[in-house]
Amino acid sequence: MTNALTVIALLLTAVTATTAALTREPVRQAVVLAFLGLCLALLFTVLQAPDVALSQLGVGSAITPLLILLTVRRVRRQEQADEHPDRTE
């Protein structure tokens, strides 16, 4: 039973990680990364490492995607301002 769970969690992680690497659009990638964090947290829980799972959940699913999204927002605002210098945002 535990082995089946481990295999499922490993497969989920491998599929999500590959999707994250193949997604080139940053906003979508942030969402996929959040999901990857969730899969990794599941894997660590199945492997009886709840401490690592908690770290992964906080950093991988919440903080990292948020930092990426905020960066994208800032960069896009800059690009918009450069393209339409006469229009207010």
Add this chain to the structure above:
Amino acid sequence: MSRTARLRLFLAAAAVLAAALITAATELPGFGGHHHPYGERAVAAGLARQTANIISSVNFDQRAFDTLGEESILFGSVLGAAILLRLARDEGKRRAAAEPVLPTTRLFGATLLPVTLLVGGYLVAHGQLSPGGGFQGGVALATALHLAYVAADYRVLKRIRPLAALDVADALAAGTYAALGLIGLAQGAGYLANTLPLGTFNQMSSSGLVAVINAAVGVEVASGVVVLLAHFLDQAVEIVHNGENR
């Protein structure tokens, strides 16, 4: 460097790394087996110092010096981000706009904010007893505060976020960890040695130095992550180029 040269360099380095890793792993115990030489020693050492959460015992006692390095990395990266993202000469601040929020989102954020704060505080406080600890709890605490941004807008988040105090708390907590190591040194046992009274097993006041370092790490991580996110949020929401229209 050309594309093929780069690929060759990568393949050569990857081959060496793969060979080294495989050689290093041949002597490891099998996956999921019953024989855990490192685990058995770590558990014995943790129990000897009245620490119920062996992971915390490894992080803050048996390998406390390694964790000091990791905390310094976190502190250094927060410091680096703060310096890079500071207000530049050709940038100005505009007032963040009030933003409309769906009522369901507001309810979600307002309900989860106190719950997440409580969970974060619990994780930090029980770091020496149950899974979790300063790092995990600190991240949960920092995330909790930012639910205000989800539930309302940046103005509300700024009002409930004591940024100046957290700036100082981050530096103080990082310094506290390094200073706590001197206790062991003063008692002649060595830097970061666990020489404090060990208390009763499985009580809040057990594990000696582990609980104290755990609390310092909780403060450092929570305030560090809030400060880091504050600089990113400022850039995304408030800071504009002087050429940009306000």
